[in-house]
Structure formats: structure tokens, C-alpha cells
């Protein structure tokens with residue numbers, strides 16, 4: 001009865017996120033996932049050109065600035081959250097969800113790298 005088809009995943013043609021087979025829209029960017037697109041090689045629609053979310057750009061910029069200034073860490077995560085929210089609501093007109101996550105992870109990666117460097121240096 002409760003046989004979940006977890007092995008069957010649909011990759012979003014727009015952002016590349018793996019979505020469960022049961023959903024018709026990408027859980028990440030909201031792009032429509034046609035279940036019949038399995039045989040198609042390229043799922044991209046050339047007519048629609050989604051633009052990059054500006055929040056994503058700011059998230060990346062702040063993420064890159066994080067090691068030099070402390071405040072951008074907060075902005076990178078804040079902009080990243082806003083980007084994901086905006087992209088999800090845009091119904092495929094915006095992209096950059098993956099980049100927004102990267103922007104959010106960059107400061108964390110910097111902090112982790114700094115901590116590891118300090119640990120190695122102090123030992």
C-alpha cells in the first residue's frame with residue numbers, strides 16, 4: 001500500500017534539482033516537470049529565457065566578500081534565502097537557486113576553513 005517510488009526521481013531541466021517522481025513542479029525553482037520528458041535528451045525550452053535572480057547575485061557577492069568583511073556573512077545568507085523564495089515563486093522565470101545556495105555556503109566554508117587553519121596552526 002505504502003510503496004514509495006523513491007528510486008524514481010525527475011531531474012529539473014532548469015536548475016537540475018532531483019525531484020520525487022510524484023511532483024509535477026520542481027520543488028526548488030517551480031519549473032514544470034513533464035513526466036513524459038524521460039525520452040527527451042534536452043528538456044530545456046528555448047522560448048523561455050529565465051533570468052538570474054538579483055538576490056542570487058548579491059548572495060554570491062556577499063559570500064565572496066565574507067572573508068574580508070564580517071557583515072557580508074549575514075547578507076549572503078539573507079540574500080540567499082530571499083533568492084530561493086523569489087525563484088520558487090517566479091514559476092521558472094528566475095534561476096540561480098543553486099548559485100544562491102553556493103552564496104549561502106561560501107561564508108560557512110570560509111569560516112570552516114579558517115577554523116581548520118587555526119586548529120592546524122595552534123597544534
Ligand SMILES: [Zn+2]
Nearest residue numbers: 012015026029
Ligand atoms: Zn528546478
